[in-house]
Amino acid sequence: MATIPNITPKSVPHLACYNATFDLSNKIWRSDNIIDERIPLLSVQIAYNVLLSSIFHHIFKPFHLPLMIAQMLGGALLSSSMMGRFPEIFFGLYRAEGILAVETISNFGIMYYVFLNGLQMNADTIVGSSSKSMIIALSCIMIPMLGGAWFLAVERWVLGAEPINNVTIRGYYFCCAILAVTGFPVLARLLSELKILYTRLGKDALTAAMLIDAYGWVLFTVLIPFSHQGGKPLFSIMCTLLFIVFCFCVVRPILARVIAHKIRLGTWDSRGLLDVMVGLLICSYITDMLGSHHVVGAFVYGLILPSGKFADLMIDMLDDFVTTTIVPIYFASFGFKLNLEAIFDTHCSVVFPIAMVVVLAIPKILGSMMVTFFFGMSYRDGLGLGLLLNTKGMMAVLMLSVAWDKSFLDPYSFTIMMLAILFMTVLVSPLINVIYKPKLLFKQTQQRTVEKLRGDAELRIAVCVHNVNQAAGMIHVLEATNATRISPLQISVFHLVEFTRHATGLLVAQMDNPSGHGGSCTLKRVDHEWSSDGSQDAFESIAKAFEEFAEEYKAVRFEISGIVSTYDTIHEDIHNITQEKRASLILLPFQKQITSEGVLETTNKAFGDINQNVMLEPPCSVGIFVNRGLKSLMDTKMSIIMIFIGGSDDREALSIAWRMAGHSNTKLHVERLLITGNEAAEEEAFHNESNGLLSTVMDSVMQRELDDEQILHFRHKGMHNNDSITYSEQIVKINTGEEIPMILNKIDNPSYDLYILGHGSGKNYTAFQTLLEWCDNPELGVMGDIIASTSFGTNSSLLVVQQYTMRKKPKPVCRRKCNSKTTNSDML
Template sequence: MASEANATNSIPELACYNTTFDPNNIIWRSDNVIADRVPLLSIQIAYNILVSSFFHHILKPFNLPLTVAQMLGGVLLSSSFLGRIPGVFESVYRPEGILTVETFANVGIMYYVFLSGLEMNCDTILRSSRQAIIIAVASIFIPALVGAGFLALERNLAGESSIALSARGYVFWCAILSVTSFPVLARLLSDLKILYTRLGKDALTAAMLIDTFGWILFSLLIPFSHEGGKPLLSVMCTLMFILFCFCVVRPILARVIEHRMGSESWNSSKLLDVMIGLFVCSYITDLIGAHHVVGAFVYGLILPSGKFADIMLDMLHDFVTAFIVPVYFASFGFRLNLEALWSQSHSVLLPIFMVFLLAIPKILSSLLVTFYYGMSLRDGVGLGLLLNTKGLMAVILISIAWDKSFLDPYSFTIMILAILFMTTAASPFINAIYKPNLRFKQTQQRTVQKLWCEAELRVAACVHNAHQAHGMIHILEATNATRTSPLHVSVLHLVELTRHGTGLLVAQMDNSNVQGGSSESQYGSQTEFETICNAFNEFVEEYNAVRFDTSGIVATYDTIHQDIYNVTEEKRANLILLPFHKELSSGDMETVNTTFGDINQNVLQAPPCSVGILVNRGLRSLSKVTMSTIVIFIGGPDDREALSIAWRMAAHSATKLHVIRLLVSGTEVEEEKAFQSDSSGVLSTKMDSVMQKELDDEHIFHFRHKGSYNNDTITYSETEVEVETGEEIPLILNEIDKPGCDLYILGQGSGKNFTVFQRLLEWCDNPELGVMGDIIASTSFGTHSSLLVVQQYTIERKSKPRCGKKCHSNEIDQML
């Protein structure tokens, strides 16, 4: 009784209110709902959406989850903030409107939990690795055990004025500390662009297991939270209901939905018919003594994944996340009482100390597991921070604990602040300690040129479809993988994320590191993914010195290059291969997707290794034909990298290589800039130009004496050309192309030190190919040869802005 009295006294204005009954209102037996409650509810919903959108707009640049913004909207509603402003709180959240908004929020939260179950994949949970299971178990039980001690410590430090808690209070406290929000973490990892790293995969798999445990624990706890009744019977009925759903209802729904999806007879009304099961399951679990959201989650979990789940998520996700969830998070703001923190006799610093202390158990458990597996300290801390991410499950648990008077206002407020702190701290702390960009800068030898002769060549081959995969295979086949110099290919299947759900993210993450080409994905990209895997399987069977793994990368096309960076770094690749955005069709090069070209340009900005862009005009397997290759060498790091790749290919018995060095005479860009610089600037520029020429001469010298002199299939020639207007370049290339070849290999920055190439770059349709590459790739050039354009990884390389036909001269200077 004391607990209930204290809880009631914390918000006396909201505890009771007078209402009038309208005798004509037979249905509701209350006042006029339509006239009095609906306008107030509309104002409340509009307020919640505006406030959460405002906070999300502010916090989005910091990669903070949407949940944080929604929780802050709820905190702002507390009596400690808006409650202190006379008239403001009462005008938006009058006491008689609280019951209405909480009813709306609880109905709406059923949809959110349903979508959470729909996004999870039971097959992924069952196939979890031993390491992920151990991480999940440690992240559940260690926080539960340590959390109970923290609560006891908090009770002792709080003094006699605090309310003694029952065993149920400890159980709910420990459960809140143990859970991790899988949907929130998946979106956070995607925003941080570490979803496909080892850390991201471990964190997401463990979070899925922890979230599953959380729902099981939730189903068991709710019956025991009720006073009286038969909790054991309720638990048994809940377990029998779940078993019935998985063994009986799930197969039936799977057949019906598969038949409907196959016949494409779905429409909006039939999709809405599926939602009837949501309310039926929610009603059953509520009737047998469990929480109604348990039925909603189970129903979402038994529905089949794949295209059907995508349609449901597209239809409901944005509405539920942006419209309903903010209203639910606002409901716990009514209960938040910050005055309870400093109303005790102890120091004001104690609540801050407790909030930080509650974030330690997850980090401690992750450190123990990562130490056992020999992982770095940084990964252990990062994993703990990520698994600290909380979401709706924690908020539901703490709301129930408050409603049942298991937690007093002091403990309730500390836990709310701890949840908010742990979810907020994950993103900035991960950026501070993980720093993927810093790791890129620390690896300076990510080039083919610097690779040892007998070292393994590691290539990250990015493909959007199976056709591009076959072209990549023909290039990789030419790299001459041997037992002394093997080839490791990391195939990255790039898929556009067109919605905000996590199901597609998990499906593609589940495809990661697939050996042998098996895929369990049930999404639209499954057939494409399996075809890609089968193609590389055949390639590996033919060449024993080749091994490969596959990774599905799902992200928006604007940011997918950052995921490519992370996976490439994780795989320790020396070369990234990208497909050109045009493919050969009916004899002409047709654009597949212009966005593919934007991706290529983004990847070229600051990659962690060398990059190659393949323009495929019908390359064939070297087991059937002999491939003739031409390298046009002008000078610079990109040309040296191109020659290094071609040199490696020349060792294959079915290749012929001809290297043409163009000794260009013309006005150099550095000489023009020298007149605008001071003496030290002129000296450094000239020294750099001289050094580059020396490196070019040295590389050509080694190639001629170690390559062409010892191999009859390699030829070398030098030609002096004078280029002043730029019209000479197509004529020179036409002369080179007359004998014909199968593949050109060029440096992306060929000739960039000369003014004429700088001017021609303004008119390039495809600036990512460079001037000469753009000419050869154009339809007007008339060649049938394929093209590989290479950019070497250098630390000093600056980011290049995108350039169209009408770039300004200062933008061109920056590019060059």
């Protein structure tokens, strides 16, 4: 039996030792029972690990726990403290002769996993990080390292261990490093699932994690040579560092040119990918030969390869297999070393190890709070940043495994550090949801509407676009909002990209977002292709268009960022970033685009689903723009018509139209329709609880009073000494709803360039509610859907507006007045 030096046999987990004697006879060809042989046994072991980790992952998925936690727990079940208590079951899956095969395959697979981690990172971003990110990373490295040294010192003092020696000092080094590192890939995926990846906190955490992860690899490279018995560690370190410099200075430029040339010619195929994998094996072998760890070479090789289309191809080919199949096998071998009984074999109370696990999570939180306080950030940001940077990944597990294999840690310390890694990573998601949920951070206020915005206040608009054509149309709308030095325009542009590849979200998050200040913008361009679907080219084209717009209008400032997410959840990212930007209006593009024949055709049905999801519970007012060739105010004069029926959405639409009328090249006509012949749904308007979507409950009388008040204010102040604004009223009778298209046809005029409507126009009338069920595009409302249809004769563009309303807990409904609950409220 193999034994571990300097540790008593009693404290060694029974399953950590196995018979290293091999039977060289070729029995597999003569056996009557094949299931007893090596290959079938290995197949059963792999199937067990993959199945178990998948089950845990599905259980923990609603809690946004990383996949690594499920894999670690699957491995922990194989420890002597759990499945080891049932020898019949354990040895049916993991006989001694099968453990060696599991460890061999897992170490080979972990090399590929580390390679993919390096491929997902961006060396240019690491080098060009801001001083703020570097200071945060440095603080979150040094303080936890001191905490690690303190942990081992306290542990040895409490347990009455032997005096400090060379082995103990090396254990100090590894514990310090484990507490200092952060799992960058794990954190990136966690931020994306929590929908805070593109917030300020998410970007700060991701950049700092990248720097800490890079530092962790440097520290790992240095520690491994010193962990060997004998040898020349300094010589090994120098040779490894020279090899890394050679890879970056010589190998990287050559590979970048060759790969870019093949991708440009379209000659890149699976054979080329296999050639790349040969390079991975060579780099891993060289670093192992130089006295470092083979995963160091794998990480460096992934880091020097170009990102973009090539990275997507590599990750598509390897990520699913490596992450879901190979990594669980590695954690299975890791579970053999875990012995939970070790923490109960000491004279200390069980409270001590629990307290130690909790205390080990504090140093990084303390370091981040100190730095964020220095930069003037809130304590909430500091606490959230510290929790996020406590996320551990494969680097911490590798260091802990090496420390065990080299006998630098006894079973007690090993178990405590293992539990600390689990505790820190599990703790992140639930606590972030409690203390840093974007919807809870920003106070609800009516200032998120254009109607309540002061005339001399800055107008903040969040603009969402999918492509360059949509950006051009949005710019013409923004141009019409009449930005002045008294009331400037702050634009936050979001380039929406569907998450279809494993690495895309990480690559976008690492880009330095261009920002506009004082009408100018500086772009950080990338020399290589960024993705196979042209997202990088589209991003730069959109940024260039807004840059030209900001240069032309000095009162306009903008910033642009990419949002990569699944279309089912991308609206959550839009909501969170919009709240952080304190925008008063979100502009969304309609899913149909005008063709050369002048017909609106659907570009992507998913765009319509995104618009509806954004409008469901928005953090501010929302506008959907239907572009039918709207031109720039620099080239022509714009004629706008706003149709007013009543309700909060119409009042918001009128406020936007009124602001546009301040431009010298704009004419505005407001047409108010006074509807008769159809009783308003008073019961619905008065007793609306809206299932938590809307909170302000107003009766129809109050709505009409607010409508009359705004119209009176508009006529008195807006039309005074302004010949470009006209107003008219007409009384219309609506009974069945069939009259609405005829009314719009009478109002329609080919000279109108832009219609502005409220999304909920007429919703308190039964005829409108009936027609809404037949709308092809319910996000446009009844009248918006008619105007945007091909049967309507206008060539005008359309802007449909929904006003933000503060959400409150619904008030109890008086049963004597109404016994039913409704679903719509102040979206009239």
